[in-house]
Each structure stands twice: as structure tokens, then as C-alpha cells.
Amino acid sequence: MSGFKFNLTPRAVPKVLTKYRCIKTKIPVPQSLKLLKKIKKYESSNVMDQLPVIWDHAEGYQVFDSWGNKWIDFTSSIFVTNAGHGNSRIIKRVKEQLDKPLLHSYSYPTPIRAAFLEKLISMTPSYLKKASLFSSGTEASERAIKLARYYGMQFTPRKAVIVGGEGNFHGKTMGSQMAGGQHDGKKWIGYLDPNMVHMPFPYPWALERSGLRGEALFFKHLKDLEKGGVKLNEIAAFFVESFQGWGAVFYPVDYIKTMRKWSKENKSLLVFDEIQAGFGRTGKFFAYEHYGVEPDMVICGKAISSSLPLSAVLGGAGLIELDPTYTSTHGGHPLVCAAGLGNLEAFEKDDLVAVSKRKEAVITRELARLKKRFPGRIGRILGKGMLFGVFVTKKNSDELDIDFTNRIVERAMEKGVFSICTGRGTIKLGPPLTIPESALVEGLRVYEECFEEMA
Ligand SMILES: Cc1ncc(COP(=O)(O)O)c(C=O)c1O
Numbered sequence: 001m002s003g004f005k006f007n008l009t010p011r012a013v014p015k016v017l018t019k020y021r022c023i024k025t026k027i028p029v030p031q032s033l034k035l036l037k038k039i040k041k042y043e044s045s046n047v048m049d050q051l052p053v054i055w056d057h058a059e060g061y062q063v064f065d066s067w068g069n070k071w072i073d074f075t076s077s078i079f080v081t082n083a084g085h086g087n088s089r090i091i092k093r094v095k096e097q098l099d100k101p102l103l104h105s106y107s108y109p110t111p112i113r114a115a116f117l118e119k120l121i122s123m124t125p126s127y128l129k130k131a132s133l134f135s136s137g138t139e140a141s142e143r144a145i146k147l148a149r150y151y152g153m154q155f156t157p158r159k160a161v162i163v164g165g166e167g168n169f170h171g172k173t174m175g176s177q178m179a180g181g182q183h184d185g186k187k188w189i190g191y192l193d194p195n196m197v198h199m200p201f202p203y204p205w206a207l208e209r210s211g212l213r214g215e216a217l218f219f220k221h222l223k224d225l226e227k228g229g230v231k232l233n234e235i236a237a238f239f240v241e242s243f244q245g246w247g248a249v250f251y252p253v254d255y256i257k258t259m260r261k262w263s264k265e266n267k268s269l270l271v272f273d274e275i276q277a278g279f280g281r282t283g284k285f286f287a288y289e290h291y292g293v294e295p296d297m298v299i300c301g302k303a304i305s306s307s308l309p310l311s312a313v314l315g316g317a318g319l320i321e322l323d324p325t326y327t328s329t330h331g332g333h334p335l336v337c338a339a340g341l342g343n344l345e346a347f348e349k350d351d352l353v354a355v356s357k358r359k360e361a362v363i364t365r366e367l368a369r370l371k372k373r374f375p376g377r378i379g380r381i382l383g384k385g386m387l388f389g390v391f392v393t394k395k396n397s398d399e400l401d402i403d404f405t406n407r408i409v410e411r412a413m414e415k416g417v418f419s420i421c422t423g424r425g426t427i428k429l430g431p432p433l434t435i436p437e438s439a440l441v442e443g444l445r446v447y448e449e450c451f452e453e454m455a
Pocket of ligand 1: 078169172241274275
């Protein structure tokens, strides 16, 4: 968050009343401050670094407070509620489960667990045969790390190297954080696992600078690993975040294709972290499908339920069975499996992946309009489906303007649009896939208003 703090002094802002948005109070709402203070008193106070809106309820693509304000949501609660907040199919399934009642069942078998797993495996690519279930994304990442190591150690105990990507993210517990490539966040760990190494991320600008194609860059990165002391035949797995979240930055297709080919030839796994990327977000069921490769394992979370805490590792049967000690107290919880099942039913019946793909054209058109109006302030626009990153620069410069972007996000909130604050100088767009096109356009034009007033 770059040390930026949103303004917590209630101030009069112009009233907003449209079909989709309503701002009728000072912002932040004066009465909300008491609640914010209470949270700060009882919880790690950095939770207060978010936009100062107290969520009362959320439906579809809108967030409501209890003082009559409503926002168009461009966050999907950080890429969770892809099927829409409070999706009726999810609520129906959860209610059925509540009414039984069955509120916990450890890993004892339940009909809802079986129904969810069957649906999940039937809707994902055919080479993903089995899953193990958890609650958070980072737990699923930890599981994938463990399985990758078990896999490598079948050949030799030294085949334990996990190759991550610089700047990638897989979670905040020790193993996931070490596998991730955000090194500043690792200072607390102390002793870093020497068998977790990283290749540079082939950002589009790095590719442009190097003049290399993705394939050549992959081999260069591999060579550099080797020069750094990594024995390539000891690589158990490549862990790939399907795109880097802060800017919707994808890998070059030929880079990943080459990684797939090399890893297959060298008995290493290819693992995609789809925790943020999956479930229709990018106009395909999984974002890695844009690369045209078949991975060995896929890590899921967030929008796998569009609601309650559920995560999973998916893979071939042989891989998922490698660790016979798997348990997770809350993994496969009956309520979350019910939510997961309702979510997948929504994806199937409402064809949400196609919906996401279709709306890509609306976002692209509107963002092109924004760039045309403010060429000195908008750099790259990256993304696919319903996931975009708008790079906001200092005036007529390539340098990202983090402070200005944070203020745009704050101003948009004052106008009834709730956005993600990346703290990196990008506006990251991720509305629920169910958002009507007219609300999508209205929300995107609010950014235009913000630029008009502030650029
Ligand atoms: C790509 C990616 N991996 C892992 C995680 C960690 O998930 P969780 O916060 O559920 O542990 C996130 C969360 O933002 C993520 O975006």
C-alpha cells in the first residue's frame, strides 16, 4: 500500500443518484468511524488501510452500507464473488445445508462433499482427475508445494527444487511466501529454503528491451539459474502465477509453452496458481488456458465458491494421491461445499465464462476511450475477460504514479465506485462477471470523471 492512507475525515461530496450508485452522506460516513476504530482496536490495524466503507450487504455487483449509500463493485471482494455477491443459486444450496442441519463434518464423508467434488472434476479439464480441499488459497499452495516435492523425490531425494517467478504471489504462509517472488515480504522468515529459487518475470517491457522472444528468454532464465548453482535435473516443479495480479500482466505464450515442453522432457511439474485467475475471470475457465498448455497441478481458491472460504489443489490422480497423510479440519466443510456446488451450477447454467469473454469488448472499448482522453496519464492497459490493469503514469512519463492512482481510487469511492487499491500505480478492474453492461460502462466512466477532475 506504499504507506498511503485514505482520508478518514468525513467530508461533503457531491450527491450521486443513478440506477446503480447512490452517495447521499459525507464520505466516510461520520457514524462509520466508530466501527472502524473498533476494528482497529481489536484487530491488526492495517485492516484499516482499505477504503473506509463499512459493508452492510452486497448483491450482484453492488455493495451497500447501512446509511443508504451504494457502490458499483469493481473488486469482486478481491476476485472471490465472480458469480456475483449473494448469488441466489449459492444461497439456495447453503440454506439447504443449514436446514439439515450439518455445520461440520471434519473429513468424514458427506453427500454434499461428493456432489461438489463430482461437479468440480466434471467442469474442469479432463486431465485434472482429483482434488484435495482446503479453506484458504495459501493452504492450497502449501499442499501443491508438498505434492511437488513428493513427486520429485520419487526420482531422487535431491529433486526438490521449486522454481517460482520473481514478483509472483502464492500466499502468505511460510512455504507459499517462499515459493512466491515478492522478496521484501520474506524478511520475517530468516532462513530461506535454498531449494526455492526464482526466474525473472518476462514482463512485456523486459521482452521489448531484450529483443528476445519468450522461448529464448525462457532458456536464458534457465541458464541463469544454472549459473547460480541450480542443478536443472533437480527441478521438481515450476510454480506459475497465471498472471501477475497488480497489473493483469500475463506471460508471453511461447515462454509458457517452452516451459511446458522443457518441464515434461525433464520430469518436472508445471503448476499454475489460479487462485485469483480462475473461474471465468479472464474469459476462460482457467486463465492458463490462454497459454494452450496442460499443467500437472492447478491451485484454486477465491472464486471456486464465489463466497465461503474454499480452496483446492487439482491434479492427475497419481499426484493427488502422493501424500497419504492429507487432512484438513475445515477442508470440505459442508457449508462451503454447498456454496461451491451452487457456484458451479451458476457457472454452468448462466454460462458465466462466455459472459466474461463477451464483456471483455466493453471494457476494452471503454479503456481505449480513457487512454485517448488522457494519453499523458495512461500507459499500458493489460488484461483479458473481466480482468484489466490500467497503468497510471506521471504526466507524460513511463513512471507509474502510485500516489495519484490511490487518489483516483479514493475519488471513485466518493462517486460510488468501489475499486481495488493495488498500491502499485495501477487501477485493477475485477467486477463480478454478472455485472450488467450498462453498469460496467457507468462505472468505467466514473474513472474518466475522476481523471477529468484530477489529471
Ligand atoms: C495468486 C494468489 N495466490 C495466492 C493467494 C492467497 O490466497 P489466500 O489469501 O486465500 O490465502 C492469493 C490471494 O490474494 C492470490 O491472489
